[in-house]
Amino acid sequence: MSAHPPVPRAVLDGIPAYVPKPPQPPATGTSYRLFLNENPCPPLPSALAAVSRAAQRTNLYPGIFPDELTDALARRLDVPLSHVVTGPGSVGIYQQIGQAMLSPGDEVVYAWPSFEAYPIVVRMAGAVPVEVPLSDAAHDLEAMAAAITPRTAMVLLCEPNNPTGTAVGAAELKRFLDRVPEHVTVVLDEAYFEFHRGPDAPDGVELHRDRPNLVVLRTFSKAYGLAGLRVGYGVAHPRIAEALRKCAVPCGVSRIAEQAALAALDAEDELLRQVAGITAERERLRAALGARGWTLPPSGTNFLWLPLGEDAAPVAAALERTGLLVRAFPGTGLRITVGAPEANDLLITALEGIRSDR
Structure with missing residues (x-):
């Protein structure tokens, strides 16, 4: 040997x-x-029926991308088809983001404690994590803005935050986004979007429309109850979205997951x-x-x-x-x-x- x-x-x-x-x-x-x-x-029974039908075709590869789901999401969110990306859960899209948008030595600002994938994605890309402590269990957006330097390539922001469940609200989030330089990518994780409703709850998809540096992530794992099927999606402007699709695992969202997600959307x-x-x-x-x-x-x-x-x-x-x-x-x-x-x-x-x- x-x-x-x-x-x-x-x-x-x-x-x-x-x-x-x-x-x-x-x-x-x-x-x-x-x-x-x-x-x-x-x-839901309709989702289980969709799973059963799709399972009968598991001898065949799914599409490289889940085109039917992508089209449904674009129509539901009222965004161009070119803005929608998918992955095996939002965690899968995070890996695509790390590959597509980070280079060795880049700094990435995020709150801590927050989503446990953050330090993994950042270090895997050879980038440098800049962890900003929470304040009263919530994002300290003032401190996060102050942590941005000329070396900052990305900001990761979980709203509401995991693991603390706290939210900063739409007005404060908008003020923060306006302070982030245009060349810095901001990833807004809205995995719990459906649980955080009300007049002060932000809508990342709406915020992204006039912010080319904003990437918004959501998932079918939580509110839609499909955690075991692994299907998430994101919304970004075409240049970033295309880069993320280039880094996606081919056929990463199974036909079963796609059909269950479509059924869940119909039963929203x-x-x-x-x-x-x-x-x-x-x-x-x-x-x-x-x-x-x-x-x-x-x-x-x-x-x-x-x-x-x-x-x-x-x-x-x-x-x-x-x-x-x-x-x-x-x-x-x-x-x-x-x-x-x-x-x-x-x-x-x-x-x-x-x-x-x-």
Whole structure:
């Protein structure tokens, strides 16, 4: 054998794996997955029927791009077809962005903690992460603007933020975007767009129309309940959109995923009623925990943030023993997905017991 086997790129040594260690369920009893921000509702019957029909053609490759879905999204969003990009979840599009828009040594500004893919995408491209601490669990847009230098190539902004669920609002976001130099790409992640509605909720697609440097990402994983099929989409002006398509994995969105997404779009009114129910559960859960002495920031997502500092890991472990699997950010807090009512009721009871023991 060779004494000098192939060696992976050195930059990978400093990149964390994107897959966080999932909590382990208890040995017996029911467990609830409250750590991946999944939709607790099963897919709609129309989506399942579309999956079944599409599965009968899995001996054939899907299109290089999901053209039928791209066309439907362009019409739904009222944007030119050339503005729409797709990928296997928004995470897949992030990888396309890193390949297409970043070069070694570029600086990328983003808040922290925020979406865990950010440092991976940035370092994979050989770029330099510039992490700006949150302020009261929310983006500090003033500090992020101040962090932009002549070396800045990109700003990554999750609105509302993952893992804290906080939102900055439309007016503040517009002021920030107006301060970003035109040559700096801004990626606005709206994975939780459907959960954050109201007069001050931004609409990235509308914002992108007169901002050629703005890329907007959305997904079918959360509100549409298709996380297991991996289909996301983005909106960008043609020059960037074409570059992202060049970096996409051919046939990266399966025919099954495309047809399920189309069915979900057709049933959007029904799905948005589900979203309203999840949002109501979120507010019920937040109010119940607040009444029991826990402090949680407002959320514009399908999860809540419990800022616990050094207590995050032990509280997560205690919840796991009751069958509640939450996402711990050691030294910072817990991200807790809004689950079905029975899971949320169990969470209220478990946290009440934990608080009384502290």
